[in-house]
Amino acid sequence: MTDETLAPETNTVRVERVVTSGTFSLDGGTWDVDNNVWIVGDDSECIVIDPAHQPAAITEAIGDRTVKAILLTHGHDDHIRSAGAFRDIVRAPIHLHRDDWMLWEAVYPDADPDAGITDGEIFEVAGTRLSAIHTPGHSPGSVSFHLESEGTDHSGVLFSGDTLFQGGPGATGRSYSDFPTIIGSIRSKILTLPEDTLVLTGHGDSTTVGAEAPHLEEWIARGH
Template sequence: MDRTITSGTFSLDGGTWDVDNNVWVVGDDTECVVVDAPHDARAILELVGGRRVLAVLLTHAHDDHVDAARELADAVDAPVHLHPDDRMLWDAVHADTGPDADLADGQQLSVAGTTLTVLHTPGHSPGSCCFLLPEQGVVFTGDTLFAGGPGATGRSWSSFETIIDSITGRLLTLPPETVVHTGHGDSTTIGAEAPHRQEWIDRGH
């Protein structure tokens, strides 16, 4: 898997913030999938190289994760996959065109001889999803879980109680050595984050 970092802004609820986003590409030398499409389609295309892109997988539809999705998908002739519960966020960015396919909890997506499993993990947004690669011991968490705790839940369509439930039930149950590749910042592991669950709850209330 490969990573690049793109820079731009995140806007919601009348505010705008500068952000750096991780883009993850999972595959081999011939085919791949792209996890999130923030800010700069050209930079993502450089990371993809000449590989066939099977899908653009979106962890959620905040604008800093999807603003380059349509340009990227059109350039590589690949479908954009998004959980339908985030459609209102997508429509705020791409009013003229929808995503191409729905993500669903438990769905499996094959690429380069391995399989990603979709975990619906609402809380940061209603349609937030993580992508688990069990054979590699890796999970892509978007903005659901970071090094240091849960993603933000202080904005529209988010819920602290829901994100804690999602992390507890869907992520902290993974093997502790599972590597967590996030939507922003450094990677971590399930084992590094799990002991701090009660601290997150105490901090969040």
């Protein structure tokens, strides 16, 4: 487990990354994975995006801050399997787009998320706002979150989940995923953001919109 402050601080908010390790299972396969957990807030309150694998380690990074919400970018089990335990620790509501609730129910058949997420929904924390952007393709309910840019060196920060990575789109070869859909989401909802928008991903290294945009046609040609 590692943690660091990755994105630039604004006047009121900072972004921290905690890297956790576990497994991802779908369609009969299981893989070892490292996940990026994102903490957005200040010294008193925060929102946590995708609290994967190790709830105690994430809680340690949060300290005595109040967690206002738990936002899930999508419902794959590496992103949600520890969310229930984390909710029990921090007593914050879990939000997941309803198009991914069938994935949630495969892990938690007896307990729903606390709320859905709608396109354009606003989540406020530490004097700034996170805007939800529905970006289906990796899963039907995949969502990215855009952080206001005021006070940073970037035109905002995008938490892309598993929709966009450094080097291309997220995987679409498994159940509930679709390559043309993820390309449509990236083309119309992510690559339309300013080029210097910082993209913080669900796994691996960060990137920017400008670094990825020139490669769209390459991804389409290779089909993944």
